[in-house]
Amino acid sequence: MKSRLAVSDALYLKPLLFGLDRTESPFDPVIDIPAQNALKLSQRSEGIRNAFLSPIDYARHGGEYCIMPNICVASSIPTNTVQLVLKSELHNIDRVAVDVRFTSEIILAKIILEEKYRNNSSRQNLQFVPMMPNIDAMLAKADAALLVNEFPNLYKKSGVFTLDLVEEWNDLTDLPYVHGFWVGREEEMTEQEANALLTAKNNGVLLQLQIAQEVAQQQNLPVGEITQYFSSFSYDLGEREEESLAEFIQYAYYHTVIGDMPEIRFFDVSSNLSSQN
16 A cells, blocks of 8 residues: 655645656655645544655654655745735834745744844734735735745735745855655655655656646746746755754744754664665
8 A cells, every 4th residue: 555645736846746646656645735734644644654844844743753864845045935025114013914824934934023023112012814825915904924835926016025035044044944854753664665755856856847847838837937946946955954944943942933842853764865865
């Protein structure tokens, strides 16, 4: 029986999924929103054993989960993936409208606002308002709106300005922002599954142009735009990405988002993977 693998529709994830839906793959990818994927893995529902999770969803279960080595999605430059849209005339930000499906991005917005854009008054009044992802409705109810785009989309409108939160994180920490990685419980990933994930990443990165052509045709978008988008991301979980993950968890703890700082743990498959890399 194939292992069910929880994934999202995010475009940046496509290179990591290359070939995982084929007959010979040990996985059965199941698509849902990030918050639901985190819930399914934590509850062991629908047969989900592994999932692509965000840093905060990992941190909340850090004592329970391990990370697949060598694979992640990270970026350091603006990609129009995580944006904070603010009303131009504002001096203070007290209310931020958010889409609750994207927990890590909400925490990223909180960190950036707390660390870089403090109000003159107490930050205790900062509120996050759950809303559907309709930018006009969000800005009608709040001072700023958090947009998480599954496809690249720069919001342009008079009377607002936009912060790219990946760029803001890089400016704050001099590190890439880690969007997510493969997660599961200790001893619940086989060597075959680990090799399948690494092979998918290696092939997907090499065949980004082919993937971009398929996406462009499906979405009626320019191939060059999709190719440039993919090239803005890194798919290797290296030292800087690990440092960024640790930094994100530390900030989340400092801002009382999580109750403790979990140890970052990896599946013990690196010896099997080193010869494949």
